[in-house]
Amino acid sequence: MMVMCTVLASAVIGGIAFKAGRSEMRDAVFTRLTEVRQSQTRALTSQIQDLKNSLIIYTKNTVTQSALEAFTAGFDQLANAQITPAQSQTITDYYKNTFIKQVEQYSGTKLDAGALLPQSNAQRYLQANYTALRRDDDYAVEITDAHDGSQWSAANAIYQKLFREIVTRFEFEDALLIDDRGNVVYSAYKDVDLGTNIINGPYAGSKLHEAYLKAMSSNTVDYVGFTDFEFYQPAEMQPTAWMVAPVLRDGRAAGVLALQFPITKINRLMTFDKQWQQAGLGDTGETVLGGPDELMRSDSRVFLEDPQRYKREVVQAGTPPDVADMAIRQGGTTLVQPMTSAATLNAQRGETGTIITQDYLGQNTLQAYAPLVIKDSDLHWSIVAKVTTEEAFAKETSFTKTMVLITTGIIFVVCLLAIYLAQIFVRPIRRLESGAQRISAGDYNVAIPVDTRDEIGDLTEAFNEMGRSLTVKEDLLIQQRKENDELLRSLMPESLAERFKQGEEIIAVEHQNVTVIFADIIGLDRLQAELPPDASLTLINELIRQIDAAADNLGMETVRTVRNGYLASCGLTVPRLDNVRRTVDFALECQQIVSRFNNDTGNDLSVRAGIDTGTVSSGLLGRPSVVYDMWGSVVNLAHQIKDGSPQPGIYVTSSVHEVLQEVMRFESAGTTVVDGEAQPIWRLSERR
Template structure:
């Protein structure tokens, strides 16, 4: 019994091995070297990449700061040079002289009491209430009424009788019709000065005489006719600038002022560029141009295209003065005014100041920027820093002083650190993920390499099991050049041979299925494949079309065999297409005819109408065929509806056919007259009498009963 069952013998005991196996040693070595190298490379790449990205962020911000610096310095230089040139223009000199002289003449022209009352009412009821609402302070109206008769005169005729904010009307007013020399001078020379406002975008153009009287204002505003050396203007930067220009006595002199809250502009921050007007022998006054703050903001904001110019979602460039207050608009205020107060308050701005900024919708001389970077720039330093700013506690900042004559301004470009260093964060995350992925890949690869000696056998066993299970697409690798490689090659050859044979069998099965489907309906083909030999099915309410070609044989006598087959196929394809279009099923095709049904395979309520429509379309197909080939073929078609039987005929030569009374009657009615056309039985005519015209053409006998035959009109 032992000899018959050797498998039952106990296996020889394996000798115990101590220490690591070769597979384990190989795994440890591969893991140790690979993991160590991956970590070292990852750390080096992380440090170098992080530093490079941080440097790039600082460099980009510095570049933007430099570009803005050049633009703003060029903008102020252009304004200063323009004011110097405009003040030397002959029209400016002549106009200023005429206006100064005319103003002096008006000193002897006091207003009537009722006219004086109009001026005083303007300040009491219009200007001062508007100023107090804008500034939040209280003012005495009488402090603003010009002290001189000339000033009162001009304000009565040009200022007090129009709306305070109607600047266009003031700019267009050239002659009040008072007949004064000043109005004549304004009518003659005013267009030159107002043209500077229109062409160069100045906020306003003023002319003062040597005593500080404002003898001209392009907008004819509240400052027209006042004396800058008297209160409440004596301590203004405009008064200081005009006095400095006159004191130096040079026509080349130009003085630029910092922003100051200018009372005639309703306490809005205003900056001026002033230059003397006169000739080489005499200075008659000063031309003072109000710096257009919109142009400054346009330069600093890049016309509002921060993101497009590399500043992302939080970056901006702004100006600040030596008082550590902003001199340009804030991006945050421009883009998100609703969140401005909470944001800047959270970063150190007093709430009252923030609310005031939101109320006046302006940050100039309001928003404090007292931060290390701004203080360093005010001290004349240029550099970059990671420090706090007014919108974020951690910002990337590039700062520098500006070189603008007369101004101690600095420029600061900043961006929230989270956004500026987003590439660094992305890079860090990618490095960590990549390193972890490499470590995982190395671990898996080491494990795979350690198992390389047992894998070929395992793969071959697995492949054999899959073939046994019917998967003939399996193949084993043939990388090794040993016995395992030879065994794998032999196995692959065997599997390939089996696969080719299976594919041939599958292809033949598909071809057989296609052939069956061309011969019979799918349901009958399924029964035939299951082994049934005698198959017949009875169908009720089926319409049958039996069509016969007339004259095709005579036409075919003119053709050779290939041409005959080609044209016959052309006709039959046309019939097939018509069958598909009408929802009719083809039963079989004869050389000179066509048998089809409607409602056989797919039951249809309107099978009678479809059958008649198909017969009509067959005649249209024949007509098109005749037009294409020059033939004279006709078609007779018979249509009946009723019960039919379908099934397989014969055993050695398999054929699918249709028979029954409906087929027989359809065959017979087609030949009642012998003429081409579509002929139908009485049952078809009864079903379609209301929709299709019919004419009776004869009768046929079926089961001893004669039935009329109708022709479709």
């Protein structure tokens, strides 16, 4: 019997522990991914907002306004500047031998140099004296004066240091000044877009064109435009975004300052600067951005760690080989690698959540997804944090093996112990048989030797005799104590009942993080008036019984039931991290119970509930009659919003709304005045 009971108990307990442990482990992984996703979202939006604020400061600075005016004047003066044949040849050689080769290397397509060569005189002059002389980016941004005696070079000598500081300190690819005609009158890096016209020039098809027009026509104070990434030809086809803000003169836009935003800033943040393990993402976890075109807006972890492995896995997962080759040629997966998992599609629809699905590598992964909203921009990005199921559930596999080994070990040890104890248990049976007989006669201080051969039979008869004399008294005492304990527990929580039994007279406890619900069943007064007392009481008792059962299932703690009102709490005596959700679930269950009651009885009752969360106090009131009660501002506010709401429904405060707004839908229900201040009230409409 000992072995059988132990085996059964071990199996049941082990099964329960395994199921609970596995559920907790999976929830922990999803929670961690969600935290990483939220952290990355906050960091990215904060970074972009900081850069926007900096750009606003630059454009409002009189130095920038003066620079635009000076470069525009210098650019106009170059309309009739002389270009020597040698300078023209230098431009042609630079395009053919340097720029075109770099673009073709990254894009994999052949370009016509003649279609890209500068056409206007000012453009040719600037590119001959600056662009064509570029040896590298460092030289281009450091040069301040070509010593050609032009007005443009004089302006560059004055303002280049300022814009060089902006682009190098904030790691921008370039800074452009564009006048009100669309001419790029200045470039910090003196690239091939210097002197071009963004409206009708060779690069008018870029996203900078649309961003420029929006900035010039914007009537918004502190406007900053932020474009999505694109392959920008002057940047050797590297993924590029733009931050654009108007430069005002006399209250109107005289031009714009455009900062070329590189993908490296996004990648450094999204890849934790390649410190994935230190960030808690293990060996396979990563965070990636996706765009509305279902292409990545950040680089793949596998690509950064091993490009060839990336190519093998994505091609095997269904990505076309030429796409993988392009990613390797570009040096990254941004704007190249498709992201078509269910998580990305859901995020593009504005949804937030977690899912187990295949990723772009063809691996089963846990993914936490959400739309990424950048304030005052037209971006529609999504962010996904993911890790493979193999790594995520590795602890679950180890946990399963451990549970099996422990359960098996316990059963084995108990079997050995049972064999040993069985021999020992037989020896005192004779002494117990004699002792039991004498104890039943009232002699408790005896030591009887073994003097019988039928141990089990005599022991049973002896204990029966003893039981007849002691059991009745013990049962009565136990029953009395049980009734007393049940009466106290029905009046107050068990912890307060124990203190009350020990003689404490003043019992008051403050509780943190407690959610309180005040609910009224509207229509009970009419029901009581229409039915006889016995009939109405029977119906109401059945209704309250169902509500009490729902409260018990959800871990709610009933404080009191008064007339047609119901006061309960969650997290009061048993702390619960999800006490807010449980309380709202309880309110929804009450609505369903009342709805079923109406269908069964033909009545028209409804529920009106007020819910708030925070700190409350509870204790025992009165002497000698003791009443358990709960009080505090949270209780008052829950009661106030319940009474102040004319229509049935579940009304919550801002504290509850903030906790559940991602999982449930609320609608505004007006405000209520608390301590002289208006506080918003929300009405629960449905689950998300």
